[in-house]
Amino acid sequence: MKRSVFGEDHELYRDQFRRFAEKEIVPKIAAWNAAGMPDRETWRRMGEEGFLGASLPEEWGGAGQDFLYDAVVMEELAWLRAHGLMFSLHTDICAPYIRDFGSDAHKEQYLRGAIEGRVLLGVAMTEPGTGSDLANVQTRAIRDGDHYVIDGSKTFISHGQIGDVFIVVAKTDPDARPPHKGISLILVEDGTPGFVKGRKLDKLGLPGQDTSELFFQECRVPVSNRLGEEGRGFAMLMTELQQERLCIGVSSIASCRRALADTLDYVKGRRAFGQPIGSFQNTQFKLAELATEVEIGQVFVDRLMAAHVAGEDVVTEVSMAKWWATDLQKRLTAECLQLHGGYGFMREYPISGDFADAAVQSIYAGTNEIMKRIIAQRLGLA
Numbered sequence: 001m002k003r004s005v006f007g008e009d010h011e012l013y014r015d016q017f018r019r020f021a022e023k024e025i026v027p028k029i030a031a032w033n034a035a036g037m038p039d040r041e042t043w044r045r046m047g048e049e050g051f052l053g054a055s056l057p058e059e060w061g062g063a064g065q066d067f068l069y070d071a072v073v074m075e076e077l078a079w080l081r082a083h084g085l086m087f088s089l090h091t092d093i094c095a096p097y098i099r100d101f102g103s104d105a106h107k108e109q110y111l112r113g114a115i116e117g118r119v120l121l122g123v124a125m126t127e128p129g130t131g132s133d134l135a136n137v138q139t140r141a142i143r144d145g146d147h148y149v150i151d152g153s154k155t156f157i158s159h160g161q162i163g164d165v166f167i168v169v170a171k172t173d174p175d176a177r178p179p180h181k182g183i184s185l186i187l188v189e190d191g192t193p194g195f196v197k198g199r200k201l202d203k204l205g206l207p208g209q210d211t212s213e214l215f216f217q218e219c220r221v222p223v224s225n226r227l228g229e230e231g232r233g234f235a236m237l238m239t240e241l242q243q244e245r246l247c248i249g250v251s252s253i254a255s256c257r258r259a260l261a262d263t264l265d266y267v268k269g270r271r272a273f274g275q276p277i278g279s280f281q282n283t284q285f286k287l288a289e290l291a292t293e294v295e296i297g298q299v300f301v302d303r304l305m306a307a308h309v310a311g312e313d314v315v316t317e318v319s320m321a322k323w324w325a326t327d328l329q330k331r332l333t334a335e336c337l338q339l340h341g342g343y344g345f346m347r348e349y350p351i352s353g354d355f356a357d358a359a360v361q362s363i364y365a366g367t368n369e370i371m372k373r374i375i376a377q378r379l380g381l382a
């Protein structure tokens with residue numbers, strides 16, 4: 001179905017990004033997957049070509065356009081399975097914290113650097129002891145004169161090896177009640193004494209991503225590294241989550257499209273009992289059902305993108321899209337793998353990677369159970 005959310009300029013931008021990706025991303029994906037992270041040169045080139053600042057303010061080197069330009073890049077990267085290049089994390093999840101809550105000095109140093117592809121961003125919320133229950137983080141940032149002294153550990157942090165600056169979620173008032181009122185967001189640069197990057201974790205999927213542990217041991221950072229007001233960290237996180245979850249919905253549907261397209265090709269070519277496996281009614285019904293759901297998901301996500309760009313509060317609906325689209329992605333990749341038979345289980349067939357990569361979509365950016373809690377709360381049930 002023809003999509004109406006993107007205008008002509010967005011589609012021209014898509015063509016431009018496709019040309020860039022064909023030359024500078026596609027040839028490198030396998031190497032990124034083997035290395036467990038992308039190379040810095042590609043980030044720098046993304047910045048140089050203006051792909052990192054499309055939606056960010058002109059004042060700091062961006063183009064001041066809407067979120068849809070970034071959504072175009074997310075869709076293309078998902079289609080290419082270039083998951084190692086964590087574009088949305090950098091541009092649409094982390095950079096907005098600095099844009100919305102950073103000082104001019106933060107913006108000059110970090111936002112401009114992020115847009116140019118020189119400074120890679122990450123956000124460190126999750127800890128070994130707590131993920132979903134974010135208000136319960138144990139990392140502390142205790143004031144000592146003009147500094148905070150940070151102690152604690154984080155885990156599952158994307159960009160954990162390659163990242164230059166992390167937005168660290170820490171308790172500046174560990175005794176605050178309710179606990180979330182003691183949370184602040186503090187920028188910590190790679191190389192700060194007391195900040196140690198730990199292991200790159202061994203994962204089921206997303207081999208090109210450097211998900212890692214981070215440690216803070218008497219790590220002193222100036223008070224001026226805090227984003228916004230002390231104790232307002234939790235509220236800031238809640239403000240930005242709408243876009244984070246929308247990004248997952250966008251890439252999830254795009255990944256579904258790719259897995260579906262490849263499976264359609266496969267079932268047309270593979271033969272059993274003297275006929276293409278695509279001629280069996282089971283194959284046809286399965287793919288017809290999945291194609292229907294992808295269309296439904298696309299319409300919903302497109303509508304949410306339009307609402308988001310228009311500045312509407314669609315937290316409830318974005319939470320719905322996040323759980324529904326990622327759930328679809330998990331079901332779809334499992335069904336498509338099955339339709340590949342034994343080849344689906346072989347790593348040389350991308351559907352095996354699609355299946356593994358899909359597993360985490362329902363876990364990060366707030367688990368799907370947490371999404372349902374949010375929806376239930378907004379339905380007046382909690």
Ligand SMILES: Cc1cc2nc3c(=O)[nH]c(=O)nc-3n(C[C@H](O)[C@H](O)[C@H](O)COP(=O)(O)OP(=O)(O)OC[C@H]3O[C@@H](n4cnc5c(N)ncnc54)[C@H](O)[C@@H]3O)c2cc1C
Binds near residue numbers: 157365
């Ligand atoms: C590849 C990858 C990349 C990641 N990147 C980042 C990153 O860059 N930065 C970052 O901070 N974090 C990151 N994470 C962490 C991710 O956000 C957390 O794993 C996630 O929030 C879940 O937290 P948890 O793992 O502690 O699970 P838990 O919170 O322990 O949850 C375990 C299970 O219990 C369920 N559960 C928990 N509470 C409730 C409840 N109240 N009601 C019903 N069910 C509940 C959950 O839904 C889940 O099924 C990443 C994780 C992965 C795997």
